[in-house]
Amino acid sequence: MTVLVAGAGIGGLTAALSLHAAGIDAAVVESAREIRPLGVGINLLPHAVRELTELGLGGELAAIGVATAENVYADRYGRRIFAEPRGVAQGYRWPQYSVHRGELQLLLLAAVRERLGSGAVRTGARVADFAQDVPETPVRGAGPGPVRVRVLDRATGTVEEITAEALIGADGLHSAVRARLCPDGGPLLWSGIRMWRGTTVAGPFLTGRSMVIVRDGDAELVAYPIGRGRINWVCQLRVSEPGPLVGDAAWNRAGRVADVLPRFADWRLGWLDVPGLLNGCEEILECPMVDREPLPSWGQGRVTLLGDAAHPTYPVGANGASQAVVDARVLARELAAADAAPRGLARYEAARREPTAAVVRANRAMSRQGGRTPGDLARVTDAYRHATGGGVRELNTRPSLSPTRP
Template sequence: MTVLIAGAGIGGLTAALSLHAAGIEAAVVESSREIRPLGPARGVGINLQPHAVRELTELGLGEELAAIGVDSVELVYCDPSGRRLFTEPRGTAQGYRWPQYAVHRGELQLMLLAAVRERLGADAVRTGVRLAGFAQDDTQGAVRTELLDRASGRTEQTGAAALIGADGLHSVVRAQLHPQDGALLWSGIRMWRGVTSAEPFLTGRSAVIVRDGDVEMIAYPIGQGRINWVCQVRTGEPGPLAGDAARSRPGALAEVLPYYRDWALGWLDVPGLLAGAEKILEYPMVDREPLPSWGRGRVTLLGDAAHPMYPVGANGASQAVVDARVLAHELAGAADLPTGLARYESARREATAAIVRANRAMHRDGGRTPQELARITAAYRSATGGDVAALNSRASLDPPAPAPADMPTNPTTPWS
């Protein structure tokens, strides 16, 4: 039996690659019928922090990542007139041994998908298949899963050595593990995202954050003459969101442009940037309270399913990548699967909870002066484990030893 991963997002695919590298058989089911480079509902462009770039590089994907990403060199804070308030170097310019890449989320996902199918086999990822439920069979040392084929409507029962819920913000695995979890928590911020064909600004590898009271914009290049932008506007009071209110929807230029019509940075035409997007997505900025535990036995969570966080620290996808590597590292070094999963949760739950809280603090504190911005960014790095020297000197998460005897090991067929 395999370790079954629900969700073929960045975290789920990295988990499959990491488990394979550790000699542990894995397979992935994905509800979407086709994985396309359009970017999922949470946005198109993302930043991969150096700690995530390190892990993907150690998985042998460094050259592929460099080919699709923009090596970021600075983050600039400024006001709507273009006056620079504070600049912080990024990636190797900050002293890390690994870059920070700004990438198109869908292109990164396709890169990971191609690597999974090349290394694990063409059938290692099944699309159009949704995890409908699961039950742990302690007598058999397995997880019984119910999979729904979306095209035919048929369900099948299958066994897995373990189940990893990497199924995102609206996770089926999390909902079954934590039925009292409650609704997503809204910050009061509405977000609009888009990608526009435009010339890079400043160094050509710069990201910018522009603030004006309760209105903010982030923009950065993601390659091929494209600028990814995110607009954030406080439109209500914080509180729980349930159902469709917590999901993304197509956005309208007329809804967002009035907040930015008079901005004049000089080196970036903000109204033109927004107007030039072929498509705009709109969704609420949400997270959840950190869980007291993620999983139990042979079932656990990963990425947004485990620790959804505000996208203010550019850390969500990066933490999913680190989750995946730690998961494989702990399973490879454990005597059995439940012990390895418990060690994984112990290593990652408090660390990611600290990032959820740090993202809230950064969103709340804001910062207006250079001194405040320097203090906030330094505090964020400390709280989120982004210390340059610590990452540069940390031991590799490559597998410590061959997988133990009770693990589902390669090579076998993906669905044995």
């Protein structure tokens, strides 16, 4: 079996590594002509760290990430409202890591090229279209032939047809594979919140491994260390009522500190200089907080979706990249166990579609939470873990997702 993965992001690269570990040939095509360490910080929750550790990347993760010790809610004067331990301190067998998104992507890319070969990831190549023969049966069957994928070389403009046993659309928020599979999949939905993101070289705060969420009315600051003396920060402002997005949803559009600093200029936390954090950032990114309605189906026959292409979600539960990692591991497990690719993809979708839809719904609920007492916040965080399947005992006792070898 040979699987073609569209997209060399965190989900796509983890899928390639997972398929290879399961004994399945994989190749990746990536639209970007060069994969560079772009972006800002993200969090990997223990369920994702477990999967990457089982892929043999635990040491590399520890080297680039910061093991989060606690999550602290505070007001704009730095008064602590609620705090809870995170990762190992919370009882998980695996840490929670805060990492730079681009550095994690390069770590995964290096592992793919080392294990699958230097040509396993082809850059500057975009999926333009695909075709397959889908039998008219009640259950997706093996089908008479492979999927035929038309891949555009962006440098030359030529189109090559590649055949594969399966095509995985891991090509992000604006997925070309999703658009072809689900042309009526609905618009991007805007929460009404705009986000400004950046990383700033600054001294440690609180434990040195703390994540903080500071709220004041329609404004929120999230900040946490991501290693090498850098603090990742996100400023969120509610500027509109929720509704379908009109305009650009690019996550890497340049932003201006002048557009966000006035709302945070008089925040005095004591242990973190918020105006200094914003003013000290060399590059600010601005984007709307968006998601999509969960799909009733991700794929057809030999084609399916993974990660943001399948289930984009608000970045409020530190769970987007983590869910893509779990997608990748379940995908490999089910394909390895199946006697035909379409049956494996059907089982993968059955295993992952509802849990990821629950994450989308839980992240929406988290973004609307109004209670700000310690009891309110304890209930919110507990409810989130329950809704998203992230409980300590649940993860610690769950069997491995690695395929069982005969």
